[in-house]
Amino acid sequence: MRDVVPHRPGMKSKVSVHLLKAHSPSDLRAAVRGIRGEVRFSEALRDFTSFHIGGPADVLVLPADVEDLCLLVRQARLLKVPLFVLGGTNLLVREGGIRGIVVNLSKLNGITDEPGHVVYAEGGVGMPTLMKHAISRSLSGLEWAAGIPGTVAGCVVMNAGTRLGEMKDALKEVRLVDQKGRIIDCPLSAIRFSYRRALLPRGIVVGAWLQLKPGAREKIEAVVKEYLRHRKETQPLALPSAGCVFKNPPGDAAGRLIEAVGLKGARIGDAQVSEKHANFIVNLGRANADDVIALIKQVGRTVEEQTGVTLELELKIVGQP
Numbered sequence: 001m002r003d004v005v006p007h008r009p010g011m012k013s014k015v016s017v018h019l020l021k022a023h024s025p026s027d028l029r030a031a032v033r034g035i036r037g038e039v040r041f042s043e044a045l046r047d048f049t050s051f052h053i054g055g056p057a058d059v060l061v062l063p064a065d066v067e068d069l070c071l072l073v074r075q076a077r078l079l080k081v082p083l084f085v086l087g088g089t090n091l092l093v094r095e096g097g098i099r100g101i102v103v104n105l106s107k108l109n110g111i112t113d114e115p116g117h118v119v120y121a122e123g124g125v126g127m128p129t130l131m132k133h134a135i136s137r138s139l140s141g142l143e144w145a146a147g148i149p150g151t152v153a154g155c156v157v158m159n160a161g162t163r164l165g166e167m168k169d170a171l172k173e174v175r176l177v178d179q180k181g182r183i184i185d186c187p188l189s190a191i192r193f194s195y196r197r198a199l200l201p202r203g204i205v206v207g208a209w210l211q212l213k214p215g216a217r218e219k220i221e222a223v224v225k226e227y228l229r230h231r232k233e234t235q236p237l238a239l240p241s242a243g244c245v246f247k248n249p250p251g252d253a254a255g256r257l258i259e260a261v262g263l264k265g266a267r268i269g270d271a272q273v274s275e276k277h278a279n280f281i282v283n284l285g286r287a288n289a290d291d292v293i294a295l296i297k298q299v300g301r302t303v304e305e306q307t308g309v310t311l312e313l314e315l316k317i318v319g320q321p
């Protein structure tokens with residue numbers, strides 16, 4: 001898909017960056033003509049990322065519904081204006097911001113119960129909201145996701161998970177808007193999942209059917225509560241971050257390696273390797289993307305030199321320097 005820029009799987013490089021060329025203001029205005037949702041020009045993306053870091057989007061669009069998104073995709077394609085989808089919890093947006101149109105699906109927030117303990121969640125539903133919904137219906141199968149702050153769509157694309165489970169375990173089918181602006185329902189057989197990656201047909205994920213199972217509400221609640229307690233104890237949740245920076249290498253934990261090379265607490269500007277969990281980088285207040293990238297490079301280099309392990313980024317770095 002040339003004009004829609006979703007997650008690019010296979011990002012092995014230490015620091016990968018999306019660089020998108022500038023488009024004329026008139027093309028940008030034409031691409032969003034007739035959009036019923038919110039359209040904001042030069043919108044600061046730091047307000048849309050869990051890191052609280054990031055320059056402006058040329059245009060930020062919050063489509064009113066899936067049809068609105070289809071129109072946007074078709075118009076942007078005609079004008080060759082790139083689209084980037086942002087939930088914002090696994091991203092570092094650079095200070096130059098993102099050229100073209102950034103799409104945020106927060107208005108696609110519907111949840112529908114279907115027969116057979118299936119729940120359909122639109123792509124912009126937050127995982128914590130979906131979890132609450134499942135608990136209210138005494139449905140089990142999402143407990144592993146307790147504390148993951150991303151959207152349902154972002155969790156599909158990232159195959160988000162913990163050591164207790166991952167998104168693919170609960171998925172039944174995925175709905176996408178493809179590059180031509182058509183709605184496509186995609187069976188699991190058309191998706192290849194691996195660790196923190198889902199290889200999907202190109203497009204924007206707008207919803208997912210989840211196959212859950214009946215359970216005892218108190219038991220589900222107790223499990224979720226325990227996982228949340230454990231997170232609070234082991235992760236720096238009071239400070240802005242984008243979760244784990246690196247993927248765990250096979251048979252090891254990135255956090256353990258970073259701690260072993262003495263980098264817990266290391267700091268560049270206001271970016272710090274968390275003292276609580278070494279695989280988190282936290283924003284102590286005024287960190288910018290360059291501080292975080294410099295720290296990521298320092299961590300990657302030191303771990304490689306001292307242990308021989310090349311850490312792969314889980315975090316996505318996007319936008320212009």
Ligand SMILES: Cc1cc2nc3c(=O)[nH]c(=O)nc-3n(C[C@H](O)[C@H](O)[C@H](O)COP(=O)(O)OP(=O)(O)OC[C@H]3O[C@@H](n4cnc5c(N)ncnc54)[C@H](O)[C@@H]3O)c2cc1C
Nearest residue numbers: 006007087088089090150151153154155160161204205243
């Ligand atoms: C405190 C904290 C704890 C976390 N804990 C975990 C954890 O335990 N496990 C875990 O896996 N992750 C964790 N994360 C990271 C993050 O929440 C997940 O990676 C989540 O899946 C990202 O969802 P998002 O909606 O924020 O997507 P984003 O971070 O915005 O995007 C991730 C990628 O998906 C693409 N994308 C997003 N939406 C769409 C869409 N609709 N269609 C196509 N492409 C899309 C983006 O362009 C980007 O390439 C944590 C983050 C934080 C801040």
